[in-house]
Amino acid sequence: MSYFVRSRFFRKSIIFTKFYNFWLNYSSPVNFNYWWNFGSMALICLILQIVTGIFLAMHYKSDFLLAFVSIEYISREIKYGWLIHYMHSNGASIFFIVVYLHMLKALMYGSFSHPRQLLWSTGVLIFLIMIITAFLGYVLPWGQMSFWAATVITSLISAIPLIGNDILLWLWGGFSMNDATLNRFFSLHFFLPFLLFALSMIHLILLHEFGSNSPTGIAFRLDTAAMSPLYIVKDFFGMNILFIFFCYLIFSVPNALGHPDNYIVSNPVVTPTHIVPEWYFLPLYAILRSVTNKLLGVLIVALAFLFLFCLPLIFGLFNLIRSFYFKPFTKFLIGIFVVNCLFLGWLGGMPVIEPFFSMGQFVTFMFFAIFLFVGLFGFFEQLIFTSYSSFRY
Numbered sequence: 001m002s003y004f005v006r007s008r009f010f011r012k013s014i015i016f017t018k019f020y021n022f023w024l025n026y027s028s029p030v031n032f033n034y035w036w037n038f039g040s041m042a043l044i045c046l047i048l049q050i051v052t053g054i055f056l057a058m059h060y061k062s063d064f065l066l067a068f069v070s071i072e073y074i075s076r077e078i079k080y081g082w083l084i085h086y087m088h089s090n091g092a093s094i095f096f097i098v099v100y101l102h103m104l105k106a107l108m109y110g111s112f113s114h115p116r117q118l119l120w121s122t123g124v125l126i127f128l129i130m131i132i133t134a135f136l137g138y139v140l141p142w143g144q145m146s147f148w149a150a151t152v153i154t155s156l157i158s159a160i161p162l163i164g165n166d167i168l169l170w171l172w173g174g175f176s177m178n179d180a181t182l183n184r185f186f187s188l189h190f191f192l193p194f195l196l197f198a199l200s201m202i203h204l205i206l207l208h209e210f211g212s213n214s215p216t217g218i219a220f221r222l223d224t225a226a227m228s229p230l231y232i233v234k235d236f237f238g239m240n241i242l243f244i245f246f247c248y249l250i251f252s253v254p255n256a257l258g259h260p261d262n263y264i265v266s267n268p269v270v271t272p273t274h275i276v277p278e279w280y281f282l283p284l285y286a287i288l289r290s291v292t293n294k295l296l297g298v299l300i301v302a303l304a305f306l307f308l309f310c311l312p313l314i315f316g317l318f319n320l321i322r323s324f325y326f327k328p329f330t331k332f333l334i335g336i337f338v339v340n341c342l343f344l345g346w347l348g349g350m351p352v353i354e355p356f357f358s359m360g361q362f363v364t365f366m367f368f369a370i371f372l373f374v375g376l377f378g379f380f381e382q383l384i385f386t387s388y389s390s391f392r393y
Helices: 001-007 008-012 014-022 034-057 067-076 083-107 117-139 143-159 164-171 179-210 227-251 281-287 294-307 311-316 328-348 354-393
Strands: 027-029 223-224
Touching: 001 008, 008 328, 014 294, 027 354, 034 083, 034 227, 067 083, 067 294, 083 117, 083 227, 083 281, 083 328, 117 143, 117 179, 117 281, 117 294, 143 354, 164 179, 223 227, 281 328, 281 354, 294 354, 328 354
Parallel strands: none
Antiparallel strands: 027 223
């Protein structure tokens, strides 16, 4: 690489110089571990979803009579259509797994703290738009489960005072989900991934502006290394592991993450026994079902995203030590939070009966309580650590 950089052609090429400095010559802390692979993996997953989505859109029919049939036609009649279809459907699950792990890394190592508050905020915005995009895509096959899940979720908009019903009528294009609804959802689902890509580029620019965090949370000025070749090799290793898991899903268990009822054409007069969304929506679905009031449920879900946006204030306002590497009790609470989210996901797939309903209310309460406890105990652990360090030295 250094030979090409020194050559006359590439030295005069402004585009190559910008590319090299942005992607390959970016200075990073020398103590990165494999948790930092998930950012590049998420970008690759997004590009894969955009490319496969474009090919699927060439044959998809956004007609409520033909949508389900067009998916079957793509899988059965188009050459390698089954591969593109399974890459796109399972790619959404892989995308969410990678993004959830990327957010967990940011929690464990305090990557949302000063001076990266804006970087974290753009990441949460990307996550929110990603959820909306995935939900719209889940509706497009027009299967039995996706049709009824979309009916239930979109009807929550009517809980908004004064304007809720008008927004719902506009979204549906009528008094129920119909052909106009499917056209709206398809148009938005095709557009939003490009918005996600643009926001991801802004996210990367902000990362280069404020610099990467390190596992210890300490700002490195001298002990840095260029992305190439050390971290590029690490990224390729992580992507190979991801590729192996992705191939296993596609070629061995392509329908394992989908609901069986979604392989039945939608029937507006037959309601499924138990309506559940895709697995990556289940934690939010469990929070939504934990209250009986529709408006209050929507507000609680909105509060969950508000808590994510406010993490730099909750955790980092008084916490000068960013990483939880030096905060064992806070790290333990983060572990409880992860278990709590997994438990919410399990409860989201259960029927709304006792004892699952009461358990959902308790786990939802713990979801918000842990945020506040982590910020409080993180502050006290910082005082203990700094006091011990000053006493020792």
